[in-house]
Structures are given as structure tokens and as C-alpha cells.
Amino acid sequence: NAGVTQTPKFRILKIGQSMTLQCTQDMNHNYMYWYRQDPGMGLKLIYYSVGAGITDKGEVPNGYNVSRSTTEDFPLRLELAAPSQTSVYFCASSHGGRAQPGKPQHFGDGTRLSIL
Amino acid sequence: EDQVTQSPEALRLQEGESSSLNCSYTVSGLRGLFWYRQDPGKGPEFLFTLYSAGEEKEKERLKATLTKKESFLHITAPKPEDSATYLCAVQRRGGSEKLVFGKGMKLTVNP
Numbered sequence: 001n002a003g004v005t006q007t008p009k010f011r012i013l014k015i016g017q018s019m020t021l022q023c024t025q026d027m028n029h030n031y032m033y034w035y036r037q038d039p040g041m042g043l044k045l046i047y048y049s050v051g052a053g054i055t056d057k058g059e060v061p062n063g064y065n066v067s068r069s070t071t072e073d074f075p076l077r078l079e080l081a082a083p084s085q086t087s088v089y090f091c092a093s094s095h096g097g098r099a100q101p102g103k104p105q106h107f108g109d110g111t112r113l114s115i116l
Numbered sequence: 117e118d119q120v121t122q123s124p125e126a127l128r129l130q131e132g133e134s135s136s137l138n139c140s141y142t143v144s145g146l147r148g149l150f151w152y153r154q155d156p157g158k159g160p161e162f163l164f165t166l167y168s169a170g171e172e173k174e175k176e177r178l179k180a181t182l183t184k185k186e187s188f189l190h191i192t193a194p195k196p197e198d199s200a201t202y203l204c205a206v207q208r209r210g211g212s213e214k215l216v217f218g219k220g221m222k223l224t225v226n227p
Contacts, residue, residue, distance in 0.1 A: 004159070031213050042120070042217035043160075043203070050213075058214065090159050096213040102148035102167060105215060107159030 002026055004108035006091050013081045013115045021076040021111050023091030031096035032074040033058075033105060034066065036087040043090065049074055050096065081115045088112050118143045122204050122218035129194055129225050137189040137221050139204030149187050150215065151180050152203040160203055194225045 007022045025032065030051050035043040035058075045058030049068040063085055065077045074093075078085060092105040121140045129135055141149065148167050152160035164173045166182040173180050177198060179190040189202060201222045205215040 033214075040219060042219045043205075043215075044217075045214055048214065092159075094213060101209075102165060102207060103213075104150055104162040104165055105213075106162060107152075109157070109159045 004091055004093055004106055006089075006108035006111050008111060009109070010112045011114070013078075013113065015081060015083065015115060017081050018077065018079045019081070021078070021089055021091075021113070023074045023076070023108060024072050025074075025091075025093040025106075026072065027093060027106065028071065029093035029095055029106075030071065031094045031105075032068065033092040033094075034064070034074070034076045035090045035092065036060065037090060037110075038087050046076065046089075078113075083115050086113060086115045118206060118208055118216040120204055120206055120216055120218035122202075122221045124221060125219070126222045127224070129191075129223070131195055131225055131227050132193045134190070134192045134194070136191070137202055137223070139187040139189070139218060140185060141187070141204075141206045142185075143206045143208050143216070145209035147207045147209040149182055150205045150207065151187070151189055152205065154201045154203055154220065163202075191223070194223075196225045196227050199223055199225045 004025045033048040034046040044060045047066040049055045089111045092107045094105040095103040119142045123138045151163040154160045164180040169184045201220045203220045205217040
């Protein structure tokens, strides 16, 4: 059981470039999330998904897009990268919904992204 | 708006010196309060979930407690391997499983 796997681990982008951060989980979790973590700040939710084909915005969605075509994968796309998007990005997954309320989220080890 | 405040921001302890970390929260209907541990360069690792005031959970040297306004993470006789950043997060009832995190508390345990 690998849990939540994120690739790449590190990346440097130039301003205006685009890229996709990959996230896959093997726990058959229906819910998946993307967070960003900036120094001295708490984790902020970017987007989340309650199942394949369903996504919704979190607290800080501007400049990002997501898709969820399968239960396992939840990629995060950055279009027109900006210096303000320099951060550490974490993907997480959990069981969720009315049948399983309050289950913990399980996190990957993050992608460290610098935009210069 | 849901809010989580953790204090202190950083704490240095000697090995064996017990202490407590505080997590104060405001949320309209608590579904759960979560504690995570985060090591440098790693993702948060789940420790505990507390669901209602008065609940307590233990794991090795850690004990988490919950009241209607705050949670404490008690660390008894800590060891250097307990050094990490500890994160607290709340989940609101009917809030689509979303977590609101505090800024974290960096614990350093010196041998």
C-alpha cells in the first residue's frame, strides 16, 4: 500500500510556464484534496473532489485547475505560473460522505515548486 | 468563519520534560478535531481525531483532549524523536469534509 503518491517532488518553473502536479492514491478513497503550504501559514485548501467527475473550489483556487476522471488520480494544473504560486503543494485523500463522516485525511509528501 | 489558533508557535523542551500544546478553535458545529505530525520535507501524518468534548485519545507519549473551545496535546517525557511540527485542524459538520488548519507548532526536544 503506497498511500498517496505525488510527483514530481521538486520543480522549478519560469513565470508564465504551465505544469501539472500529479497525485494518485491506492486506498480507494472517494474524497481527494489539494492544499498549499506557505512558510508560517497553515495549509490552505485549493480544490477538492468528492468522487470521479466532481470537483469544487476551496479557499484559494485562483490560478489552478483540477480534474478527476478516475477514483485514483487527482491532478492539479497551474496555468501561467506566477511567483505567488511558489509553495509546497500537498495532495490528500479520505473516505467521506454521509456514510463515513469525520474520517482523517491522508497526505502525500508534497511537491516543492519554485517559480522564478 | 472557522478559525484555528495554535500556541505556542514554537517550543523547546529537554528530553523528559513534559508539556502541552494548545489548539483553540471556533467552528459552527464541530464534526471532528484532528491532530497531525509533520516532519521536515514530509506530508502531515495523522495522529488523532476527537469528536466531542470530554473525549481523550492516547498514543505512546501523546495524549489529546478536547473541550468545547480548545484541544490540548499533552506530551509526557518526550524524546528527541518527538521533535516535529504538530498541526491541529477542525472539520465542520456539513462542510464537505474540508479541514481548516492552524499554523502549526514546532516542537524541538533536546537530548
